[in-house]
Amino acid sequence: MKCVLCQSLLKNQLAFRELLLGSQVKNHCCETCLNQFKLIDSSIEQRCVYCKKISKEMICEDCQYWKTNEMVLESHYVLYEYNEAMSEFMTSYKFQGNRTLAKAFSSDINQVFKRLTYDMVIPIPLSKKRLADRGFHQVEKLLEDARVDYDPILKKRRHTRKQSGKTKEERLKTIHSFYINQSDQDIIHQKTIILVDDVYTTGSTILQAKRYLLSKHAKKVITFSLAR
Numbered sequence: 740m741k742c743v744l745c746q747s748l749l750k751n752q753l754a755f756r757e758l759l760l761g762s763q764v765k766n767h768c769c770e771t772c773l774n775q776f777k778l779i780d781s782s783i784e785q786r787c788v789y790c791k792k793i794s795k796e797m798i799c800e801d802c803q804y805w806k807t808n809e810m811v812l813e814s815h816y817v818l819y820e821y822n823e824a825m826s827e828f829m830t831s832y833k834f835q836g837n838r839t840l841a842k843a844f845s846s847d848i849n850q851v852f853k854r855l856t857y858d859m860v861i862p863i864p865l866s867k868k869r870l871a872d873r874g875f876h877q878v879e880k881l882l883e884d885a886r887v888d889y890d891p892i893l894k895k896r897r898h899t900r901k902q903s904g905k906t907k908e909e910r911l912k913t914i915h916s917f918y919i920n921q922s923d924q925d926i927i928h929q930k931t932i933i934l935v936d937d938v939y940t941t942g943s944t945i946l947q948a949k950r951y952l953l954s955k956h957a958k959k960v961i962t963f964s965l966a967r
């Protein structure tokens with residue numbers, strides 16, 4: 740087994756039996772590469788209680804804004820800081836379409852879901868156009884490689900401009916039009932859902948999707964992203 744980032748051989752290779760049984764999910768990322776990424780640990784840094792952004796205040800500016808806009812705020816689950824290594828990772832994975840990179844953090848992602856209690860997992864959808872351009876859904880691929888089952892029932896109505904091309908103010912104001920087909924809406928009734936995105940920036944996308952799911956009578960919506 741090789742590191743998907745630098746192609747060096749991984750020391751802790753899966754035993755043949757484990758491969759056969761498919762019983763273990765590993766990060767396909769070597770120690771050296773993994774050390775470039777920074778795990779977020781709220782216990783050692785001052786971070787926003789909700790979104791985990793570095794913040795002197797208990798509640799960061801973005802979350803203050805969401806609070807006044809009647810968003811339901813709860814602690815966001817996130818693994819990694821969006822640092823330079825993560826930015827490079829996302830460029831290669833998402834924008835250059837290097838989909839094998841999805842395996843880099845599979846074990847980390849798998850562990851998060853093992854710790855949480857939930858009924859179903861829903862990925863943040865891509866617009867049809869974005870999906871066609873990219874050729875794969877980057878969030879679904881992360882979940883698949885981490886062996887996390889998901890229900891891709893949340894849909895996005897139309898193509899909106901890329902988040903990265905917007906100012907912060909524009910991102911905060913973007914109205915995302917999410918929907919679930921009428922025939923699927925009963926599935927989420929009174930369910931605890933984990934809503935998953937790859938990157939959390941201001942929270943605009945995931946919080947609006949969360950609000951939509953709650954309006955369709957989900958019991959609880961936990962949010963998770965690989966990075967923030």
Ligand SMILES: [Zn+2]
Pocket residue numbers: 742743744745746747768769770771772773
């Ligand atoms: Zn490596």
Ligand SMILES: [Zn+2]
Pocket residue numbers: 787788789790791792798799800801802803
């Ligand atoms: Zn915050």
